[in-house]
């Protein structure tokens with residue numbers, strides 16, 4: 001089996017690609033593992049590198065050495081190829097997808113755990129043609145998270161400061177916007193703060209919209225968060241971030257399903273695994289394609305025991 005490490009020099013705080021390559025040699029050469037490292041040259045390059053490796057038909061493991069964006073790119077390149085599997089050797093800022101492994105998340109930092117790990121087939125979401133492994137959202141959260149990039153360009157502005165500036169800007173601009181939404185044929189219209197589709201459970205630096213989503217159960221979790229005032233937003237964010245959205249049914253509509261369509265009144269930022277898409281018409285659906293994902297032996301992406309796998313009061317379909 002081949003092992004391809006795709007290194008994103010712009011992930012995380014600084015370029016660690018040379019340091020990583022030295023670590024790969026130190027760890028993998030003594031084990032006799034056949035490995036190759038490629039440093040990406042531009043956004044989107046990891047998709048091309050992963051696809052080229054998968055298209056050879058050889059058995060290959062592709063390691064996203066970066067954050068959620070790099071993982072999303074290798075997933076987009078390798079999805080649908082039974083001979084290819086992907087995983088993340090985390091060196092991004094958030095590395096949010098891996099949070100669903102709980103305590104075992106730390107094992108992804110150990111190369112041997114990945115090289116000798118098991119594989120599981122993960123579901124994917126098709127978001128206007130781009131695949132997502134983790135979470136897609138449109139609305140207030142996406143505008144804050146993706147809007148940070150604008151502030152990070154300024155000298156002396158750190159990540160947390162960019163977040164605060166983006167938060168303030170979006171609070172002033174307004175939280176809710178009108179959307180027309182359809183979840184598996186059920187329609188909703190009105191002002192919403194955000195609309196979120198979950199295959200994974202964490203995003204945005206640890207926000208936990210869905211405690212129930214499992215990436216291989218053939219179903220997606222949707223959260224439709226109604227429009228709230230600036231006074232209510234702090235309470236909403238606190239519960240939403242902590243996986244407790246179900247406690248505020250007057251504000252959050254929860255559904256399990258296979259597709260969500262969203263019509264916006266203007267061009268809107270959509271968050272696809274932390275990457276940006278701009279559209280006024282969004283279609284999210286469970287993809288026919290899956291991707292093999294490498295997991296350290298014995299680790300699991302299932303929710304901790306005690307989390308019910310159904311939404312209270314949900315109509316049975």
Ligand SMILES: Nc1ncnc2c1ncn2[C@@H]1O[C@H](COP(=O)(O)OP(=O)(O)OP(=O)(O)O)[C@@H](O)[C@H]1O
Pocket residue numbers: 008009010011012013040041042043044045066067068069070071073091092093094095096274275
């Ligand atoms: N060579 C490159 N030059 C500039 N940007 C790149 C390059 N290679 C990849 N990228 C882009 O870097 C961006 C950030 O990558 P990534 O999301 O992996 O890191 P991060 O933002 O630090 O981590 P996280 O998303 O987990 O917080 C992605 O949008 C990706 O497309």
